[in-house]
Amino acid sequence: MSTTISEHSTIKFVSNNLENTQKINLYKRMLKPRLIEEKMLILLRQGKISKWFSGIGQEAIAVGVTAALKKEEYILPMHRNLGVFTGRDIPLFRLFSQWQGKANGFTKGRDRSFHFGTQEFKIVGMISHLGPQLGVADGIALGNLLKKNKHVTAVFTGEGGTSEGDFHEALNVAAVWDLPVLFCIENNGYGLSTPTNEQYRCKHMIDKGLGYGMEAHQIDGNNILEVYTKVSELAESMRENPRPVFIGVHHL
Ligand SMILES: Cc1ncc(C[n+]2csc(CCOP(=O)(O)OP(=O)(O)O)c2C)c(N)n1
Numbered sequence: 001m002s003t004t005i006s007e008h009s010t011i012k013f014v015s016n017n018l019e020n021t022q023k024i025n026l027y028k029r030m031l032k033p034r035l036i037e038e039k040m041l042i043l044l045r046q047g048k049i050s051k052w053f054s055g056i057g058q059e060a061i062a063v064g065v066t067a068a069l070k071k072e073e074y075i076l077p078m079h080r081n082l083g084v085f086t087g088r089d090i091p092l093f094r095l096f097s098q099w100q101g102k103a104n105g106f107t108k109g110r111d112r113s114f115h116f117g118t119q120e121f122k123i124v125g126m127i128s129h130l131g132p133q134l135g136v137a138d139g140i141a142l143g144n145l146l147k148k149n150k151h152v153t154a155v156f157t158g159e160g161g162t163s164e165g166d167f168h169e170a171l172n173v174a175a176v177w178d179l180p181v182l183f184c185i186e187n188n189g190y191g192l193s194t195p196t197n198e199q200y201r202c203k204h205m206i207d208k209g210l211g212y213g214m215e216a217h218q219i220d221g222n223n224i225l226e227v228y229t230k231v232s233e234l235a236e237s238m239r240e241n242p243r244p245v246f247i248g249v250h251h252l
């Protein structure tokens, strides 16, 4: 049975059989990246760090997808998805050793950002050039399909990234080869300073998935309960019936 727990906000939180402990757990998982980011933005304003890509307000999607996937399933995050790293319970000292370019970071001091991957936590580092990592997700999914291990792969990009050629190639091949990839496409209204209406002319972002013959769902990316329940259902179904699924995630 579903219960509506907030009727006053524009976001409708429907708890869909989730236990209170699960809801508290999701809340804590959302809080962790938020607290880290608030600290980072202060350091940025103090001039103590040079850059930070903020995912403030977009936590629900990274956190919800990570919570819905199994630990052995690969995730390919983008620059606003700190919740994927914290959601996989990477010890903070290791995460921040990476970020500070220390020797005990994941890239042993060769890099100073979150553009890194770790086999240990099944995260593939973001490819700075927008687009190509969607094809990498296809490759991982093809490997899983051949191994018949019923794993789902999740990959993230923003609506700006969907204008890259690689995005279209990755969606097309995933569709024709029935690759179990969850394409999480986040629409926060802008690609840097370019508004969505100058980025594409599709009426809805999910039209881009439908255009490749792919199942596509629109999700309220600010609603953790909706993200978690919907993605859990989709992932379970994709494990049994391998296919790509496009989720158009709105943060507006
Ligand atoms: C091929 C390519 N062009 C430009 C950039 C520079 N760049 C980094 S993030 C970004 C904006 C991406 O917009 P979107 O995909 O909507 O993600 P958002 O930052 O809004 O989360 C751009 C243009 C890049 N990384 N790769």
Ligand SMILES: [Mg+2]
Pocket (backbone or CB within 6 Å): 158, 159, 160, 186, 187, 188, 189, 190, 191, 192
């Ligand atoms: Mg954007």
